[in-house]
Amino acid sequence: MAAIFSCSSLYTTSKSSLFNNPNQSFNSIRLSHSPNNASTRRFRPICSSQNPNRFQFSDKQKDRFTGIKECVLSVALTIGLITGVPAVGFPCNANAVTPALSDLAVLISGPPIKDPEALLRYALPIDNKAIREVQKPLEDITESLKVSGVKALDSVERNLKQASRALKQGKSMIIAGLAESKKDHAIELLGKLEVGMEELQKIAEDRKRDAVAPKQKELLQYVGGVEEDMVDGFPFEVPEEYQNMPLLKGRATVDMKVKVKDNPNLEECVFRIVLDGYNAPVTAGNFIDLVERHFYDGMEIQRADGFVVQTGDPEGPAEGFIDPSTEKTRTIPLEIMVEGEKTPVYGATLEDIGLYKAQTKLPFNAFGTMAMAREEFENNSASSQVFWLLKESELTPSNANILDGRYAVFGYVTQNEDFLADLKVGDVIESVQVVAGLDNLVNPSYKIAG
Numbered sequence: 001m002a003a004i005f006s007c008s009s010l011y012t013t014s015k016s017s018l019f020n021n022p023n024q025s026f027n028s029i030r031l032s033h034s035p036n037n038a039s040t041r042r043f044r045p046i047c048s049s050q051n052p053n054r055f056q057f058s059d060k061q062k063d064r065f066t067g068i069k070e071c072v073l074s075v076a077l078t079i080g081l082i083t084g085v086p087a088v089g090f091p092c093n094a095n096a097v098t099p100a101l102s103d104l105a106v107l108i109s110g111p112p113i114k115d116p117e118a119l120l121r122y123a124l125p126i127d128n129k130a131i132r133e134v135q136k137p138l139e140d141i142t143e144s145l146k147v148s149g150v151k152a153l154d155s156v157e158r159n160l161k162q163a164s165r166a167l168k169q170g171k172s173m174i175i176a177g178l179a180e181s182k183k184d185h186a187i188e189l190l191g192k193l194e195v196g197m198e199e200l201q202k203i204a205e206d207r208k209r210d211a212v213a214p215k216q217k218e219l220l221q222y223v224g225g226v227e228e229d230m231v232d233g234f235p236f237e238v239p240e241e242y243q244n245m246p247l248l249k250g251r252a253t254v255d256m257k258v259k260v261k262d263n264p265n266l267e268e269c270v271f272r273i274v275l276d277g278y279n280a281p282v283t284a285g286n287f288i289d290l291v292e293r294h295f296y297d298g299m300e301i302q303r304a305d306g307f308v309v310q311t312g313d314p315e316g317p318a319e320g321f322i323d324p325s326t327e328k329t330r331t332i333p334l335e336i337m338v339e340g341e342k343t344p345v346y347g348a349t350l351e352d353i354g355l356y357k358a359q360t361k362l363p364f365n366a367f368g369t370m371a372m373a374r375e376e377f378e379n380n381s382a383s384s385q386v387f388w389l390l391k392e393s394e395l396t397p398s399n400a401n402i403l404d405g406r407y408a409v410f411g412y413v414t415q416n417e418d419f420l421a422d423l424k425v426g427d428v429i430e431s432v433q434v435v436a437g438l439d440n441l442v443n444p445s446y447k448i449a450g
Helices: 015-020 059-063 067-078 103-107 116-122 129-144 151-176 180-205 209-228 281-292 417-422
Strands: 044-048 251-259 268-276 308-312 369-372 386-389 409-415 428-436
Touching: 116 209, 116 268, 116 409, 129 151, 129 209, 151 180, 151 209, 180 209, 251 281, 268 281, 268 417, 281 409, 281 428, 409 417
Parallel strands: 044 409
Antiparallel strands: 044 268, 251 268, 251 428, 268 409, 308 386, 369 386, 369 409
C-alpha cells in the first residue's frame, strides 16, 4: 500500500513566506498568516440560520532534531512501525521516562474516545476508580447505539445494569473521594443519577431507542459533576519560571460568535469551548487573558482547508500578541500533560524526550480539538495563534496520530462543533466571551495593562 505524506506541520509561518508561495502545503499545523493577518481561533455555542528540569535539553541536543528526521519519525509513527526508540538517528535522552500505566488507562482501553465531553471527563485530575466504573458503561452506550434497530437496546440494558451495580457497590467510596466543600452538591447529583438510570432502564425496556441518547447525556452530566466535585484545589505546582504568567487553575467555558460570509444556509454561529486548565494551565491561561483583552474580537478566520481552522495572527508584522507592558511578543512554553504523570512536560515534545508511545491527557481525538500553533523549530514560540482540528486523516487517526505530544491541546469545542467545517477564510469572529470559570484565572495581565 502506498501513501503520500506531507511533512509540513502545524506551525506558524512568516507572513511573507506563506503568501509568496501559494503552492505551499498546508497539511500541517503551523502558524498561519492571512493577507489580512487575521486570527484563527474557534469556539462553540449557538448557530442561527438565515520536577520540570528533567525535561531540559542543551542547544546542541535541540539542533540535532532536524525537519527531515521529524518527517521520517512522523511517517513511521503514522504507519505504526515504531514500537520503541526509533532507529532513525535521534539522540537518546538519558532522562526519558515511560509513564506508568494508570488504572484509568486500563479501564477505558478500547475504541478511541472521540466525544469531547467524554475526553474532558476522563481528563479530570481524580483517582477514584469507583466513579470511573460507573462512568465507563454509561459512556459505552454510545457504542451500543451503533448497532442498528432495537437490538441496540439489549446492549444498552447491559450497560445500565453494569453501571447500576457499580454505583451500588462503590457509592461509599465515591462519597469518600469528594472534596469536603462540595460534598452536599455531589450527593445531590448522585441521587439524580440513581433516579435517571431507573428512567433510562424504563426507556430501554419500552424500546424507545430515540430517547436513549438524550438521557445518556443527562446521566453523564451528573457523573461529570460528581467527578468535578472530587477535585479539591489545583493538583500541581506550575514551574517557577511560568508562575507569573496568566494561569487558568481549573476550567473555563468560552463562547465564540462567528459571522459567516457567503453561506446562505448559515449566517452566524456561536461555538462553545471548554478550556482545560487542569492539564494546560499556562496555555489556557494565556488564551483566556487574550480573550479578556478582546484580542480576537473582529479577527478573521485565516485558514480553513478541511484539515484545520486557524486564527490569531494580528495585523502588522508581529506574528503574535505584543504585550504593551514590554512591547515584545508574549510567548508561552509548549505544555503537554502525559497520562500517568502528575505535572505537564514543558518546553519539549514527547518525541524530544523519548516518550514515543505515551498517551496524552488531552488527545487530538475529537472534531474541534483546540490547540496552539507555533514555529516549526521552536517549541516555546506559541503566542496567540490557535487552531481547531477538523477531521481524521492518515496522519491524524484518533488515538494514534502524530499531533499528540507535539502541539499543546488546551480545550475542546463542545457545542456546534460540526459547523466548524462550514467556516471559510475571511469569516469574522465577532466576539469571544468567557461565560464561566473566569475566577479560575490567576495573574490576569489584562487588568494591569490595556
